Amino acid sequence: MRYHPFTLPFSIGLGFIMLYIIVMWTIWIVRLSRREQKIVWKRLFSFRTISAIWESIREGLLHRNIFKRNVLLGYMHMSLAFGWFMLIVLGNLEARLYPHGVINPPYYPIFFEFFRHDLTPLHEYEEIFTFLMDFFLLMVISGVSLAFFKRFRSRTLGMKRTTRHILIDRIAITALWFIFPLRLFAESVTAGLYNTGHFFTNFIGQWVIYNLPLDYLYYPAWWAYSIALGVFFITMPFSRYMHIPAEILLIFLRKYGVKEKESHSTFTKIELSACSRCGICIDACQLSTSLNISDTQPAYFIRDLRYSQPNERLRETCMMCMRCLEACPVGIEITRIRENERREHPLFSASSYGYINGYKYPKAKVAYFAGCMGHLTPSVIKSTLALFDAANVDYTFIDKNGSICCGRPLQMNGQVEAAKQLIDKNNHLIGESGAEVLVTSCPICAREFATSYHLAIPVLHHSQFLLELTQQKRLNFNQSGLKVTYHDPCELSRGLHITSEPRELLQHAVILSNGSKETESKSLCCGGSLGITNISMAERNKIATDTLNEIVAESSSYLATACPMCRKTFANAQDKIKVLDIAEILEKNLNFAPEKVSEKNQSPIKQQAVIS
Amino acid sequence: MKKVAVIGGGVTGLEAASQLAQMGYTVTVFEKNSAAGGHVSKWDRLFPNRRHSIEVVNELKSYLNGNPAIYLSTAINKVTKKDNRFQLEAYNQVFEADAVLIATGFELFPAERKEEYGYGIYDNVITSAELEGMFKENGYPVKRNGDKPKRLAFIHCVGSRDEKVKRPYCSKVCCVTAVKQAIEVKEAIPEAEIFCLYMDLRMFGPGYEDLYKEAQQKGINFIRGRLSEASELEGSRVLIKTEDTLSSKPLKMSVDMVVLMVGMSPAQGTDELIAALGLQPNKDGFVEITDYHLNPVKTKVDGVFAAGACTGPNNITDSINAARSAAVEIHKYLNNK
Known part of the structure; x- marks a missing residue:
């Protein structure tokens, strides 16, 4: 027997989602610009493809980026994605190794235990397959339990806030949560009746639910499992779970060099679909942590942009500090997309700058x-x-x-x-x-x-x-011995990836002491951002003081920064610590160079450290 | 005899002390500086009629004839209330009182906080208080190099109505002070060109509007626009950038001297003093008054009163009125006890 009507919900769902993915991928690829298509073809057979495959495994299945953030949260994502993937792969192998041949209908490996109660023809593989299938099922079930737990106590998984989902996402997530307990139930019932499982399903079937009327539950259990799968597949394209196929395509295109442009493009559409609304961006955002504004982060902005049009508040309430960009496990170019969206909806019309006349300045190197x-x-x-x-x-x-x-x-x-x-x-x-x-x-x-x-x-x-x-010995400093905390400005650290030079320079005159992990690419914004116009001065000051409380080491005499705007914002927000620019600190400790080098014969600067 | 402690020996404190002493109370004034008279003693002449401020201060000081008594260079660092009596501590000495009047006044806004104006960085950027000092000393303003300035700009609202430096309130007296000082500069250096950069001109008091009219007639230029930034040019001249918001044009000019009209900030130390009494500052940082209309000197704590610029920016007239009001309220309080 290789067919039963209960497989229909699953089969219909699978057919639908496969067709949908193929159509969407095709549309997206076809709609890429000529230039983009050209570079994709040119780079298709190169090391970039291997690298993209590896990244798909690393991020799509193992979720390394989320692991780095929080081990439990990483495990939750990994167990669901990797566990499920292994169940599919192993199920297929198992069905193929069974002596009836390698060509099977697509639903057959999924419901293999329904169709084959006698697994002895697998010979020496029987033990290993039943063990592994139980092992990975247990892994997925543990992931689902964590996901369920996270809805109530997200802090345990390192998330202060989680995304508030819309209806379609709630339906999809409910279906997804039901899939694995139902699979466990169906397989346990089968194992209770026919001893088809291993340590997990056999145990449940024969020791936990053995006094239930298993004969009567057998068909309903498999029906329910199939229906949950079918519902999940049907809702997938319209929900957050579209991120699964979109992210894979995104990883490949990105590897080939496709990126966001000066306005929305087809690539933007792929990026929007690749957002899983995991909500990691919410905690990364200081508007949320300092001001309790927790409904304008990329999870919501990207969602609204994918389905229709984000409203003005959603579009404008962002400091453009790029902390979310740094935190996003998928690496979506969030800030660029928001900037492009703002271009399409300018809030004001800047007047003409025709009155600005050029000045004459002397020439120099x-x-x-x-x-x-x-x-x-x-x-x-x-x-x-x-x-x-x-x-x-x-x-x-x-x-x-x-x-x-x-x-x-x-x-x-x-x-x-x-x-x-x-x-x-x-x-x-x-x-x-x-x-x-x-x-x-x-x-x-x-x-x-x-x-x-x-x-x-x-x-x-x-x-x-x-x-x-x-370094050219044209400047010389006295080591003051003072302790100083250095603050990385957003545009310098995340915008230009300049984090080591200011530190190296400061160390000629002071001793650096940092009190926080939120530095370099993870540095906190001062709140003075020019990218936001709808928060008050008091709110900006709150962000500034929160940032200082987080980053300034107790022993520091000064806060050093490398941005005049950060310097001003921090200085105006409080009186506790003096804020100085790197140049001011260095000038205080300047030790006039013994040998003055004549500028005339020198190139002004070596070209290696330039911003590209 | 019931005792009243007055904290602060500026115009408010001196006036209230004299009134209370005349009512028959034993009054002690505590002044943290080495001389009484507060800020007013540092000014040259007063708006609107340009009376010498020394006259006002001297008259107020003349009341100090034993009762009220004054302790100079005496900062009260602790106040405690026990059974309706107050204990004030300074230099390990304890003073007792039945009522306390807070008259700690204000502090000038630290102009270096408005860094883009270059105070403390450029030679010829001064504050309105420093200009008063120059009038007092020479009768005219002088540049760092000793020359008389020929072109000056008065910048209104420095540390007032400015959320960026956490001073969102109006300091009330700077508009008319700028107008007064501009006229005085014009009189001292008739060939000087003078510009006032303002947001609004708040000429609310008696004689203020007349002073403004006089300034216009004397050729002082009023430009509606906030200063955006200043930079230093050769010869220690100052380049200022603003927008003339009446004609919507950006404006740049070089001047010999920039005078920053610094506003009134809450006095440092008042916070700890009032906290010890269980009071809180209001949202601008001044002492909170419970009834702004009917009892503008009463605080949340019985027996503690506040008057003058410690409750918010005031001119001398307001402060004298508040001092007298406080004397009456303290009298009522001590009689009903």
Whole structure:
């Protein structure tokens, strides 16, 4: 016997989902741009494919990223995905090894124990298969129990908050939770009757539920199992579980070099579907941890964008600090997508910047750009220039008489056209300077120069430039012995991946002491973000003080930062600790170099440490 | 004889002490500085009629004839209440009182907190208080190098109406002070060009509007716009950037001197003092008053009263009124006890 009507719900569901996945994958691939398709074909037969397969296993099945976050949470995801995968693989092998031949209908391996009660023809494999099938079933059941437990006590699994799901997700998740207990029940009933199981199902069938009327439960149990599977498959494309097929495609495309562009694309659609709404982004978000705003995080923003249109509050309530981006186990380009979405719905229309006239500045090898935020912290400029002078740098201060904004705040708020006007003006200014390198003390400007300007000369953050000068022995510092906590600015650490240079530089003058694990790529935002316009000053101050309470080591005399905006935000929020820029701390401890090197014969900077 | 302790020997404290002494109470004033008179003693002339502030301070000081008595350089660092009596501690000495008046006044907003204005970084950025000092000393403002400035800008609302530095409230007196000082500069240096950068001009008191009109007639320029930032140019001139919000145009100009109209901040130390009495600061950090309309000197704690700029920005008239009001309320309280 190789057919029974109870297999129908499963078969229909499976047929539907397979067809749906094939159609969707095809549509997505066909709709990629010409250029994207070209690079995919070109790189299909390369090491990238192997690497993508490995990443699919590592993240899709084993969930390494989630393990790194919390072992129990990682185990929960791993046991469900990997356990289920192994059950399917082993079930198929078992059915193929059975002497009746290798070609089976798709439902047959899933319900193998229903069809074959006598497993002795498997000979020496019988023991190992029944053991492994029970083992992985136990693993999946433990994962489901954890998932169920997580709904009530998510903190145990390292999550303060979990996602609030919509109806379709609730149906899908209920079906998913039922699948494995029902499978356990069906197999245990069968094992109770026919001894087809091993340590787990045999034990339950013969010792726990043996006095139930197993004969009568046999068919209903298998029906129920099949129905749960069918319901799950039918709801899958419309629920969060579409992430399973979408994530695999995403991993491959990403490996081939496809990424988000300046506006939404087909790749965005794939990314939106690849979000499982796991909710890890909610705890990563300081709007949630400091201000209790827990309904605008990517889990919700991406969901609404996938189904229809996020509302203004959802779109705008984000500091663009990229902490969620860092935390996302799937690696969805969340911040880019939000920025693109803001472009489609600009909140205001930026007026013309035609009144900004160009200034004439002397030419020099190094162009220094302080930026708007730099001009709001004049002591940072003063210290930076004092260090330049001490190192005998041939520089020109290209926004000395009042700056033209770099454009980044406008970009973050969707004002591309207005930003372009500023970019053109600044590009002209930079070109006129005749400089071989552009140095800025503002990470926001540095990131904008690096990503939107297409400059012919390298861009350096002042921490990089000053470090080079120090390494070239053009600057010399006294070790003050003071303890200092360094705070990584978002745009510098997550935006440009510059985390070691500021530390290395500071260590010439002070001793670093950090009180928190939330540093480098995981650093906390100061709350002063230019990417958000709908929170109050008091709320920003709350974020700033929460961040300081978390990161400042008790023994620290100063908080050092490398961003004028962070510096200002932290300084205004509290009086407890003095906040200084790296340049200010260094200038205090400057020990005038014994040998002054003539700038004329030197290249301003080695090109290795530049921001690409 | 019932005793009243007045904490703070500025205009409010001195006036209240004198009134209470005349009512027959034994009054002691505790002043943490080495001289009485508070901030007012540091000013040159007062708005609206440009009377010399020394006249006001001297008259108030003349009441100190034994009762009220004054302890100078005496900071009260602990107050406790026990059976309707208060014990005030300073330098391990304990004073007893039946009622306490908090008259600790205000502090000037620390202008360096508004870093982008360059106070403490650029040579010729000064505060309105420092300008008063210059008038007192020379009769005219001087640049760091000793020269007279020929072009000045007064920046209103520094540390007032500014959420970014946690001072969301209006300090009330700076608008008219700027107008007064601008006129005084014009009179001292007739060729000087003077600009006032304001948000709103709040000329609410008697004679204030007249002063504003006089300033306009004397050629002082009023520009509606907040200063965004200042930078230093060659020769220690200051470049200031603002937006003329009436014509929606960004504006840049270089001046010889920038005067920051610093607002009133809660006095440091008042927090601990009132906390010891079980009081809390209001949302702006000043001493909380229970009834702003009918009893503006009463606090939550019986026997503790507050008057003057410790309850929020005040001008001298307001402070004198509050001091007298407090004297009456303390009298009523001590008689009903």
